[in-house]
Amino acid sequence: MVTVANSLLTQSETYSEYNASTMNDKQFARWVELLELRIGVRASALRKTFLTNALDIRLQTLGLQNYNEYDDYLHSGNQGEIEWFELIDLLTIRETRFFRHNSSLELLQDYALNKLSQFKNVGQQSLKAWSVGCATGEEAYTLAIILDQTIKSAGDKSCYFSVMASDISHSALNAGRKGTYSSKQLNKMDEKLIQQHFTALGNNQYQISGQLKIRVCFNKVNVLDISQKNIGQMDIIFCQNLLYYFEHDTRIKILNKLTEYLATDGILILGPGDIFQWDNPDMALVKGDNTLAYRKSASINPGTNK
Ligand SMILES: C[S@@+](CC[C@H](N)C(=O)[O-])C[C@H]1O[C@@H](n2cnc3c(N)ncnc32)[C@H](O)[C@@H]1O
Structure with missing residues (x-):
């Protein structure tokens, strides 16, 4: 298992203050690094909204206040391991068809x-x-x-x-x-x-x-x-x-x-x-x-x- 327990935002930063439009480039880079280590996906700058939308959905579902709390949650043992599945599901595109090609x-x-x-x-x-x-x-x-x-x-x-x-x-x-x-x-x-x-x-x-x-x-x-x-x-x-x-x-x-x-x-x-x-x-x-x-x-x- 890859463990990256860095705090991505300071404790005072809240979910309502930090959403897709306000996540700065440094914070985005930290999340990109975290996701690359865990699932190997390199999110390009163009996909920032996609990433923050996914994070925001999980914050809301779990009742967490900011990305920092969510980061801690992802690294909190078994419940964090299960949460990775939820996040990966939101970040992966599963378009497929029978007899596709x-x-x-x-x-x-x-x-x-x-x-x-x-x-x-x-x-x-x-x-x-x-x-x-x-x-x-x-x-x-x-x-x-x-x-x-x-x-x-x-x-x-x-x-x-x-x-x-x-x-x-x-x-x-x-x-x-x-x-x-x-x-x-x-x-x-x-x-x-x-x-x-x-x-x-x-x-x-x-x-x-x-x-x-x-x-x-x-x-x-x-x-x-x-x-x-x-x-x-x-x-x-x-x-x-x-x-x-x-x-x-x-x-x-x-x-x-x-x-x-x-x-x-x-x-x-x-x-x-x-x-x-x-x-x-x-x-x-x-x-x-x-x-x-x-x-x-x-x-x-x-x-x-x-
Ligand atoms: C667009 S779908 C393609 C499905 C199918 N191969 C097709 O062509 O119809 C891509 C799939 O790759 C999976 N995927 C993404 N990253 C992966 C990884 N690191 N390891 C294994 N599967 C991954 C996604 O969950 C998704 O189901």
Whole structure:
């Protein structure tokens, strides 16, 4: 745990006096530092209002008088640890959709088909995928649907697949675990797929099928802290619309770390524009239209990734 117990305002400064319009640059810089240490997000000066709005909501909810009291609260043991979840939820953008980026999903399907055809030679019988920054689960369930369809269409009854879904946001993960979505959230999805993989609950709510749900496992993982987790080797790492939270150098560090969790010949699928100028000797760019993906070279680390 990162502990930063600095007082950000003097005791006499009150909430009513210090809001978005009056937080000065020095105070803002202190909060930015605190948040960067804790969740790795570098809030730019442009996002000052966003930050202070989030802090003000928490001050009001907790009945605290100023940012200084809130800082103390965040560093007050267990209740502070729980409060971090609330603040992170307000500061993270969890926009997501089922079947969000078609070209990347086609690439995933091609990759899975190709792997299935190789399985007979290498004796592998499972595909493991990881949705990094999965938000409320739509991306992870999309990966599960595609893998399920691909394996069935290849007529491969022996292949098992699983998806690990990770995020820093507690409430997003809980929504994913629940697996209930509104008709609006499903509106871009093929009707046939909805019928196959969801059960209508009434009130425009749909429940992901138990068969898919058991393949997807939700875990709280901060991408800046991956090395502390026992994650194992993945065939597919899907990381889209997450890296933009971070500065270029941090993005590179995250990608290099993710690479360690990729099995030999595994694929890392990013969003187009998620990174420029990333050069990792283990990874080869996969050519494709409107996609950004890298494959782990088979020749570099035969048998292991470490
Ligand atoms: C915009 S959503 C993207 C969701 C999904 N990948 C997609 O493309 O539809 C970004 C997600 O990244 C998560 N996130 C932000 N910082 C994170 C961190 N340090 N570690 C893990 N997840 C993080 C947010 O909570 C949010 O759910």
